[in-house]
Amino acid sequence: MTRPRPLVPRGDPADSVRVVGEFGVIGRVLAQAGTARAAQVGPGDDAAVLHAPDGRVVATTDVLVEGRHFRRDWSSAEDIGHKAAAANLADVAAMGATTTALLVGLACPPDTPTTWLEGVAAGLAAECAPLGAAVVGGDLVTAAADSAAVVLSVTALGDLAGRSPVLRSGARAGDVVALAGRLGWSAGGLAVLRRGFSSPMAVVSAHRRPTPPYAAGPAAAERGATAMCDVSDGLLADLGHIATASRVVVDLDRDALVRACLEPNGPLQQVGAALGADPLAWVLTGGEDHALVATFPAWVELPEGWVAIGSVQKAGKNPGVRVNGKSADDVARSVGAEGTGHVHFR
Amino acid sequence: MTRPRPLVPRGDPADSVRVVGEFGVIGRVLAQAGTARAAQVGPGDDAAVLHAPDGRVVATTDVLVEGRHFRRDWSSAEDIGHKAAAANLADVAAMGATTTALLVGLACPPDTPTTWLEGVAAGLAAECAPLGAAVVGGDLVTAAADSAAVVLSVTALGDLAGRSPVLRSGARAGDVVALAGRLGWSAGGLAVLRRGFSSPMAVVSAHRRPTPPYAAGPAAAERGATAMCDVSDGLLADLGHIATASRVVVDLDRDALVRACLEPNGPLQQVGAALGADPLAWVLTGGEDHALVATFPAWVELPEGWVAIGSVQKAGKNPGVRVNGKSADDVARSVGAEGTGHVHFR
Numbered sequence: 001m002t003r004p005r006p007l008v009p010r011g012d013p014a015d016s017v018r019v020v021g022e023f024g025v026i027g028r029v030l031a032q033a034g035t036a037r038a039a040q041v042g043p044g045d046d047a048a049v050l051h052a053p054d055g056r057v058v059a060t061t062d063v064l065v066e067g068r069h070f071r072r073d074w075s076s077a078e079d080i081g082h083k084a085a086a087a088n089l090a091d092v093a094a095m096g097a098t099t100t101a102l103l104v105g106l107a108c109p110p111d112t113p114t115t116w117l118e119g120v121a122a123g124l125a126a127e128c129a130p131l132g133a134a135v136v137g138g139d140l141v142t143a144a145a146d147s148a149a150v151v152l153s154v155t156a157l158g159d160l161a162g163r164s165p166v167l168r169s170g171a172r173a174g175d176v177v178a179l180a181g182r183l184g185w186s187a188g189g190l191a192v193l194r195r196g197f198s199s200p201m202a203v204v205s206a207h208r209r210p211t212p213p214y215a216a217g218p219a220a221a222e223r224g225a226t227a228m229c230d231v232s233d234g235l236l237a238d239l240g241h242i243a244t245a246s247r248v249v250v251d252l253d254r255d256a257l258v259r260a261c262l263e264p265n266g267p268l269q270q271v272g273a274a275l276g277a278d279p280l281a282w283v284l285t286g287g288e289d290h291a292l293v294a295t296f297p298a299w300v301e302l303p304e305g306w307v308a309i310g311s312v313q314k315a316g317k318n319p320g321v322r323v324n325g326k327s328a329d330d331v332a333r334s335v336g337a338e339g340t341g342h343v344h345f346r
Numbered sequence: 347m348t349r350p351r352p353l354v355p356r357g358d359p360a361d362s363v364r365v366v367g368e369f370g371v372i373g374r375v376l377a378q379a380g381t382a383r384a385a386q387v388g389p390g391d392d393a394a395v396l397h398a399p400d401g402r403v404v405a406t407t408d409v410l411v412e413g414r415h416f417r418r419d420w421s422s423a424e425d426i427g428h429k430a431a432a433a434n435l436a437d438v439a440a441m442g443a444t445t446t447a448l449l450v451g452l453a454c455p456p457d458t459p460t461t462w463l464e465g466v467a468a469g470l471a472a473e474c475a476p477l478g479a480a481v482v483g484g485d486l487v488t489a490a491a492d493s494a495a496v497v498l499s500v501t502a503l504g505d506l507a508g509r510s511p512v513l514r515s516g517a518r519a520g521d522v523v524a525l526a527g528r529l530g531w532s533a534g535g536l537a538v539l540r541r542g543f544s545s546p547m548a549v550v551s552a553h554r555r556p557t558p559p560y561a562a563g564p565a566a567a568e569r570g571a572t573a574m575c576d577v578s579d580g581l582l583a584d585l586g587h588i589a590t591a592s593r594v595v596v597d598l599d600r601d602a603l604v605r606a607c608l609e610p611n612g613p614l615q616q617v618g619a620a621l622g623a624d625p626l627a628w629v630l631t632g633g634e635d636h637a638l639v640a641t642f643p644a645w646v647e648l649p650e651g652w653v654a655i656g657s658v659q660k661a662g663k664n665p666g667v668r669v670n671g672k673s674a675d676d677v678a679r680s681v682g683a684e685g686t687g688h689v690h691f692r
Contacts, residue, residue: 063499
């Protein structure tokens with residue numbers, strides 16, 4: 001079969017996984033892995049064993065494909081490790097839990113430099129370390145013969161520490177909708193990279209290494225959040241999941257959202273002006289910052305780091321997301337977005 | 347980029363994941379998923395929540411790449427689901443635990459028929475169901491643009507029910523080496539398929555759907571097994587992991603192994619005769635049957651389904667595997683095997 005040209009030049013062949021071999025690579029990669037506080041048995045056996053003193057475990061998985069979810073010429077190996085971990089850690093946080101361990105599956109072409117894999121492992125470890133988590137297991141295999149792309153699959157396990165999980169289905173009419181973390185920065189950074197630029201650094205860095213507000217998830221659960229999810233597909237799309245699961249209307253307050261997300265003369269405004277785009281489109285439909293959105297009973301004082309951006313209303317027959325009463329589709333169109341969020345398989 | 351020809355013809359485009367869309371596909375796939383007895387929160391939220399009454403959770407992950415670990419023209423979608431689950435369930439069993447749930451990541455080309463994905467999901471579900479386990483979460487993404495291959499990553503979580511995990515590092519001189527399950531059948535089946543045949547059905551079926559002895563893992567743990575692993579890379583290779591981790595010599599008894607694995611005039615003997623190969627090579631170096639091997643103190647009565655195939659001896663300076671005192675490499679060569687087991691990145 002025709003072997004497509006690698007997306008970026010590969011490193012020294014003497015350092016490739018083909019030369020070093022599976023077990024040599026695993027050893028070098030594991031040296032970057034750190035130690036999970038919860039691990040009774042770490043990497044190297046048939047399976048890991050983790051403490052779960054809560055008597056429950058939270059579990060989620062994400063797959064990242066080179067060329068679709070990351071590019072090696074736009075992101076360093078460390079960046080990709082950080083980003084892959086962040087997507088999963090944010091999912092765990094969105095349940096009200098804290099990540100305790102990761103498992104990592106990697107399909108890579110034989111000529112992948114082991115230094116690149118060590119970089120990914122270092123990024124994964126660095127993103128997890130502040131939580132006391134680490135990679136406790138994994139699998140390393142050869143990519144498909146027709147592909148020069150790396151496929152990275154990450155599973156995160158987490159601990160609820162006695163809290164009830166916060167689902168998408170618990171939002172009730174009268175609740176406040178609140179946001180923790182940034183929106184639109186990753187999408188702004190991606191727009192910059194797509195035009196061939198690499199500044200402003202703030203948004204490019206946000207695209208390379210999102211900084212989800214992990215602690216805000218457990219804090220929201222403790223304060224009685226009724227529903228929560230992370231924003232991975234875009235605010236309108238992800239709030240749509242809460243609206244559908246809870247059979248409610250989520251009505252966003254455009255002014256509150258602008259105040260929360262579009263600092264005057266901030267990086268998003270600058271990038272929007274430079275590229276002739278409305279930065280509100282990135283805020284409403286950009287994914288991958290992994291902010292958290294949640295609904296709280298109206299009488300609750302929002303935890304630190306959370307700001308109100310809307311309210312929950314009765315749905316009648318039409319659950320969904322609105323902005324100042326207008327439908328999400330209309331609003332997305334009015335700011336020049338292609339849709340309400342990320343769609344796979346286009 | 348040149349798009350390589352798909353390995354097998356794809357189904358009706360109207361049924362492809364591109365047309366049905368991510369969320370439609372996920373809905374149809376989840377309809378096959380079954381319910382995990384341990385699930386407090388199943389699929390559809392940011393993460394699943396599983397009960398872990400033992401206070402610990404066992405976790406392992408495996409990645410299967412089309413063309414390397416399975417072929418769509420050799421295996422049905424259901425077969426591939428069974429096989430992907432089996433590899434992980436056997437890893438969990440090899441710790442002395444029982445699988446409670448799976449998480450599944452899938453990268454597939456947009457023209458993959460959803461019926462094929464439903465078949466994989468049905469196979470995963472059917473393999474898990476007897477244990478009370480099911481798929482509780484996953485991620486479905488588009489494959490790399492240069493690839494027509496499916497990449498399937500499966501994570502299994504398991505429960506020790508109060509037992510101590512059985513590691514690879516606990517074998518002691520004087521222990522008995524024992525086997526539960528079949529060896530060489532999957533390799534024999536693969537040899538048959540590679541020659542373009544599809545019988546004898548017994549070995550071809552064993553390749554398509556391995557039948558690991560899941561219950562033998564917890565039974566061995568309860569009976570005091572000192573070390574255990576599943577045979578995924580080949581008996582010599584996987585016992586090598588126990589020998590290295592335990593710093594011992596594992597000495598196999600060739601006659602006992604032949605009695606346990608090579609029934610006179612059985613399917614392996616027949617295939618060997620037909621293909622001009624020594625079936626002992628498949629027994630010693632064939633992977634993917636996911637038999638379990640363990641070491642037990644000599645005074646222990648082996649649990650049901652386990653048979654003795656060797657003994658553990660002091661290593662001196664050279665831990666490793668031997669057969670009747672001869673080195674694994676020499677023995678593998680003498681039966682015509684390429685090496686002691688599966689090697690990645692060749």
